[in-house]
Amino acid sequence: MSKKLIGEIETQNLNICYGKHCIIKNVNIKIPARQLTAIIGPSGCGKTTLLKSFNRLLEIRDDVKISGKILVDGNNILRSGLNVSDIRKKMGLLSQKPYPLPMSIYENVAYGIRIHNHIDSKKLENAVNNCLQEAGIWNEIRDRLHDPASGLSLGQQQRLCLARAIAVQPEVLLCDEPTSALDPISAQQIEKLLLKLKKEYTVVLVTHTLRQAKRVADYVIFLYFGEVIEHGPADKVFNNPKHPRTKAYMQGEIS
Amino acid sequence: MLIKNGSFDKKWLMDKRKIRDLICTKLMLIITIIVSILFFLIFLILLSKSSLILGSESITDLLFSSNWNPSNGNFGYFPVIVGTIIVTGLSLIIAIPISLLSAIFIAEYAPRKIRKILRPFLDVLAGVPSVVFGLCAFLFLVPLVRDFIAPFFGIESTGLCLFTASITLAVMVFPIIISLCVEAFSSIPLELKEASLSVGATKWETVKKVIFRATAPSIISAILLGFGRAFGETIAVNMVVGGIPKVPSSLFAPTETLPSLIASKYGELMSIPKSESALMFGALVLFIVVLIFNLLGLILLRNAKKRWKL
Amino acid sequence: MNKRILEEKIFKILMYVSILIVLGSLFIIISLVVANGATSLSIEMITQTPTGGYYLGKSGGILNAIIGSLFLALPATGLAFIISLGIAIYLQRDFTNPSISSFIRLSLDILWGIPSIIYGVFCLSIMMFLGLGASLLAGIIALTLLEIPIITRSMDESIKMVPNGLKETAYSLGSTKFETAYKVVRKQAMPGILAGVLLGLGRGIGDAASILFTAGFTDNIPTSVFDSTAALPTMIFHLFSSPIPGVRQKAYAAALILLVIVLCISIISRFLLRKSSKFILK
Ligand SMILES: Nc1ncnc2c1ncn2[C@@H]1O[C@H](COP(=O)(O)OP(=O)(O)OP(=O)(O)O)[C@@H](O)[C@H]1O
Ligand SMILES: [Mg+2]
Numbered sequence: 121m122s123k124k125l126i127g128e129i130e131t132q133n134l135n136i137c138y139g140k141h142c143i144i145k146n147v148n149i150k151i152p153a154r155q156l157t158a159i160i161g162p163s164g165c166g167k168t169t170l171l172k173s174f175n176r177l178l179e180i181r182d183d184v185k186i187s188g189k190i191l192v193d194g195n196n197i198l199r200s201g202l203n204v205s206d207i208r209k210k211m212g213l214l215s216q217k218p219y220p221l222p223m224s225i226y227e228n229v230a231y232g233i234r235i236h237n238h239i240d241s242k243k244l245e246n247a248v249n250n251c252l253q254e255a256g257i258w259n260e261i262r263d264r265l266h267d268p269a270s271g272l273s274l275g276q277q278q279r280l281c282l283a284r285a286i287a288v289q290p291e292v293l294l295c296d297e298p299t300s301a302l303d304p305i306s307a308q309q310i311e312k313l314l315l316k317l318k319k320e321y322t323v324v325l326v327t328h329t330l331r332q333a334k335r336v337a338d339y340v341i342f343l344y345f346g347e348v349i350e351h352g353p354a355d356k357v358f359n360n361p362k363h364p365r366t367k368a369y370m371q372g373e374i375s
Numbered sequence: 376m377l378i379k380n381g382s383f384d385k386k387w388l389m390d391k392r393k394i395r396d397l398i399c400t401k402l403m404l405i406i407t408i409i410v411s412i413l414f415f416l417i418f419l420i421l422l423s424k425s426s427l428i429l430g431s432e433s434i435t436d437l438l439f440s441s442n443w444n445p446s447n448g449n450f451g452y453f454p455v456i457v458g459t460i461i462v463t464g465l466s467l468i469i470a471i472p473i474s475l476l477s478a479i480f481i482a483e484y485a486p487r488k489i490r491k492i493l494r495p496f497l498d499v500l501a502g503v504p505s506v507v508f509g510l511c512a513f514l515f516l517v518p519l520v521r522d523f524i525a526p527f528f529g530i531e532s533t534g535l536c537l538f539t540a541s542i543t544l545a546v547m548v549f550p551i552i553i554s555l556c557v558e559a560f561s562s563i564p565l566e567l568k569e570a571s572l573s574v575g576a577t578k579w580e581t582v583k584k585v586i587f588r589a590t591a592p593s594i595i596s597a598i599l600l601g602f603g604r605a606f607g608e609t610i611a612v613n614m615v616v617g618g619i620p621k622v623p624s625s626l627f628a629p630t631e632t633l634p635s636l637i638a639s640k641y642g643e644l645m646s647i648p649k650s651e652s653a654l655m656f657g658a659l660v661l662f663i664v665v666l667i668f669n670l671l672g673l674i675l676l677r678n679a680k681k682r683w684k685l
Numbered sequence: 686m687n688k689r690i691l692e693e694k695i696f697k698i699l700m701y702v703s704i705l706i707v708l709g710s711l712f713i714i715i716s717l718v719v720a721n722g723a724t725s726l727s728i729e730m731i732t733q734t735p736t737g738g739y740y741l742g743k744s745g746g747i748l749n750a751i752i753g754s755l756f757l758a759l760p761a762t763g764l765a766f767i768i769s770l771g772i773a774i775y776l777q778r779d780f781t782n783p784s785i786s787s788f789i790r791l792s793l794d795i796l797w798g799i800p801s802i803i804y805g806v807f808c809l810s811i812m813m814f815l816g817l818g819a820s821l822l823a824g825i826i827a828l829t830l831l832e833i834p835i836i837t838r839s840m841d842e843s844i845k846m847v848p849n850g851l852k853e854t855a856y857s858l859g860s861t862k863f864e865t866a867y868k869v870v871r872k873q874a875m876p877g878i879l880a881g882v883l884l885g886l887g888r889g890i891g892d893a894a895s896i897l898f899t900a901g902f903t904d905n906i907p908t909s910v911f912d913s914t915a916a917l918p919t920m921i922f923h924l925f926s927s928p929i930p931g932v933r934q935k936a937y938a939a940a941l942i943l944l945v946i947v948l949c950i951s952i953i954s955r956f957l958l959r960k961s962s963k964f965i966l967k
Pocket of ligand 1: 138141143162164167169328
C-alpha cells in the first residue's frame with residue numbers, strides 16, 4: 121500500500137445502537153487521509169458516538185451494538201479477533217475536557233511510549249520532549265516536568281493530552297470538540313496545532329462552531345439525527361450546500 | 376390592620392425559624408463534640424483501669440514477657456500480641472489481593488447484569504454476624520484443616536489454630552474492602568479510562584497504572600477499615616483460634632489474640648482487681664494500636680492525595 | 686506484544702478465581718447454617734424461654750434471646766440514628782469549617798476501628814462506676830456507641846454527594862441553614878441515610894463482643910432497662926461453648942434465626958433504597 125493512504129477511514133453501512141435506541145443510522149463516509157475533516161451537526165446527533173466508534177472505545181460501555189464496517193486503510197477494524205489495543209494505538213483521542221492521567225507531566229507522555237516500546241531512559245526522555253515540543257507546551261513546562269499534571273491550566277492540560285496522543289505515533293487524531301472547554305486563546309493554540317499536525321496525521325474534528333469548521337476544515341461531514349446528510353470538500357459544502365437541511369444549519373436555523 | 380397583623384405573624388414566624396435553627400445547630404455541635412472526644416474518654420478510662428497493673432509491673436514486662444499465668448499474677452502479653460499480629464497480618468495478606476481482584480472484576484470486567492447480581496450477594500456477606508462466621512468456620516474449616524490441610528504439610532493439628540482464624544477473618548474482611556473499592560473504581564470518570572485506552576493500553580494496563588493510582592487513597596482507606604475489622608474481631612476468632620496464649624510454632628498451632636483473650640477471660644477474672652486491671656491493659660494496647668494505625672493511614676492518605684492532587 | 690495480552694489473561698483468570706472464592710464462602714456459610722440449623726429448628730424454639738436444664742439438653746426455646754436482641758438493637762439503632770444525623774449534618778461545609786470537620790471525621794474513623802469488645806469493656810466500666818451492673822441499658826449504650834461511627838460514615842458519604850447547586854437553590858429561596866440541610870437531606874440523601882441505619886441495625890443485632898459483658902445473660906425476658914438480658918449472638922456463643930452435642934445443635938438453629946433476621950434487614954434496605962432513590966437528582 122502506498123504511503124499516501126495511511127490513515128484513511130471509511131465506513132460502510134455503519135449502525136450504532138444504545139440498547140434499542142439507534143444513534144447512528146446507515147452511515148457511509150470516506151474520511152480522506154492527511155487532511156482535516158470536520159464533523160458538524162446539532163447537539164445530540166451522534167457526533168461523539170461516531171467518532172468513538174473509530175477507535176472502538178464504545179465497547180467499554182454497556183449495551184452498545186455496532187454493525188457494519190469501519191475500514192481503516194482498507195482493514196475492517198470491527199472484525200473479531202483483532203487486538204483492540206493495536207487499533208487504538210493508531211487512533212489518538214482528544215476529548216472535550218482534558219483528562220490528564222494521575223501522574224506527572226512527564227509520565228503522562230511517557231505512559232503510552234512505555235507500553236508499546238522498550239526503550240532506554242535517554243531515548244524515552246528525547247521522545248517525550250519531542251512530543252511536548254510538537255504540542256507547543258514544552259516552553260511553559262520545561263522546569264516542572266515532574267509535577268502532577270492536574271496542576272496545569274485547562275489549556276495546558278489539553279495540549280498535554282495532545283502530546284500524550286501523538287507520543288504513540290498514531291495515524292489518525294480523533295478530536296471531540298477539543299476547544300469547547302477552553303478560553304479563546306488556548307482554543308486558538310489548539311486549532312493552530314491541529315492545522316500543523318494534519319500534515320502528518322489524519323485529523324477528524326468534531327466541532328460545534330461552524331466558524332471553526334470553516335477556518336480549519338478541508339473536508340466536512342454534516343450529521344443530522346444520526347444520518348449523514350451531506351459530505352464533501354469544505355468549500356463545496358460551505359459555499360454550495362446541496363441539501364436544504366444543510367443550508368438551514370449553515371444559516372443557523374437548526375442547531 | 377390586616378396587613379400589619381400579617382407582617383407581625385410573618386415576623387414572629389421568622390423569629391421562630393431562626394430560634395429553631397439556632398437550637399438545632401447548637402445541639403448538633405454539642406453532640407458532635409461529645410462524640411469526637413469519646414475516644415479520649417475511652418482512653419482515659421482504660422488508662423485509669425490499667426493503672427493498678429502498670430503500678431505494680433513494668434510495662435516492658437507486660438509487653439515482652441512470655442509468661443502468662445493469671446493465677447500466679449504473671450501477665451506477659453508477648454505471645455498474645457504476637458498471635459494478634461500474625462493472625463491479622465495473615466488474614467490481610469489473604470484478603471487484600473482477593474478483594475482487589477474481585478472489586479476490579481465487578482467494577483471493570485463484569486457485564487452490567489452480573490454486576491447487578493453480585494452487589495446484593497456482597498451485602499449479604501457483609502451482614503453475616505461474626506458469631507455466625509465463627510460457627511461456620513468451626514463446622515467447615517476446622518475439620519478441613521485438621522483432617523486435610525495440616526496433615527498435607529505433615530503437621531498434626533486440632534484445626535483450632537492460627538491458620539483457621541486467619542482464613543475466617545479474611546472472609547469477614549472481603550465484603551468491606553470489595554464494596555469500598557468497587558465504589559471507588561466506578562466513580563472514576565469514563566473519560567479517564569478512555570484516555571488510557573486510546574493510547575493503546577490494554578484494560579489491565581489501564582487498571583494497573585491508572586485506576587489503581589487514581590483511587591489509591593480510597594484503596595488505602597478500604598484496607599484500613601478491613602484491618603480494623605480483622606484486628607478487633609473477637610467472637611469469631613475466639614471460636615476457632617484455640618485460645619492458648621503461646622507464640623505459635625507453626626501455621627497450624629493454636630494461639631490467642633488480644634480481643635479474644637479479653638472476651639474469654641474477662642468474665643472469670645473481673646472480680647480480681649489485679650487481673651481485671653491486667654485485662655484492661657490488654658484493651659488499652661488494642662486501643663492504642665488502632666489509634667496508631669489510623670493516624671498512619673491518615674498520613675499515608677494525605678501523601679497519596681498530595682502526590683497527584685487527587 | 687504477546688506478553689501484554691498474556692498478562693491480561695492471567696489476571697483475568699485470577700479475578701475469576703477471586704470472585705469464586707468470595708461467592709463460594711458465602712455459599713458455604715449459608716448452606717452450612719441452613720443445613721445444620723433447619724434440622725434442630727422447632728416451633729418451641731422461637732416461642733418459649735429456656736426451662737431449667739435447657740443448656741443440658743432439656744426442652745425450651747430461645748425466645749428470651751430473640752426478644753432481647755430486639756430490645757437491645759432497636760433502641761440502640763434509634764439513638765445512634767438521631768445522634769448520627771446530627772453529626773452528619775453538622776459535618777457539612779455550611780456548618781463547620783473544613784479543618785474541624787476533618788478532625789471530626791478522623792475521630793469517627795478511629796471510633797469505627799475500635800473493636801466492639803472495647804466498647805463493651807468501656808461501657809461496663811462506666812456502669813460499674815455508676816453503681817449499675819450488666820443490664821439492658823448498658824448493652825444499649827454499648828451498641829449505640831458501636832453503631833454511631835458506622836451510621837455516621839454512610840450518612841456523611843451520601844450527604845456529601847448532594848450537589849452544591851441544590852443547596853444554593855434552597856438558600857436562595859430564603860431557607861435557613863438548618864432548613865436547607867434538613868430539606869435537602871430528606872430529599873436527596875435519604876437512600877444513603879436509610880442504608881446507613883440498616884447497616885447499623887444489622888451490625889448491632891449481630892454483634893456479640895460488645896454485649897457479652899454489658900448485657901449479661903439470663904433466661905428471662907427483661908422487664909426493665911436495669912435487668913440483664915440474653916441476645917441471639919451471646920446465646921449462640923453460650924450454646925456453642927456447651928460440650929453436649931445436642932445443645933450445640935441448637936446453636937446452629939439460633940444462628941439460622943439470626944441469619945434470617947439479618948437477611949431480612951438486608952432485603953428491606955435494598956427495597957427501601959430502590960424505592961426512595963426514585964426521586965433523586967442525578
Ligand atoms: N451511554 C449511552 N447510553 C444511551 N444513550 C446514549 C449514551 N451516550 C449517548 N447517548 C445518546 O446518543 C445520542 C448521541 O450522543 P452523542 O454524544 O454522540 O451526541 P453528540 O452529537 O456528540 O452531542 P454533543 O454535540 O452534545 O456532544 C444522544 O441522544 C444521547 O442521548
Ligand atoms: Mg459530543
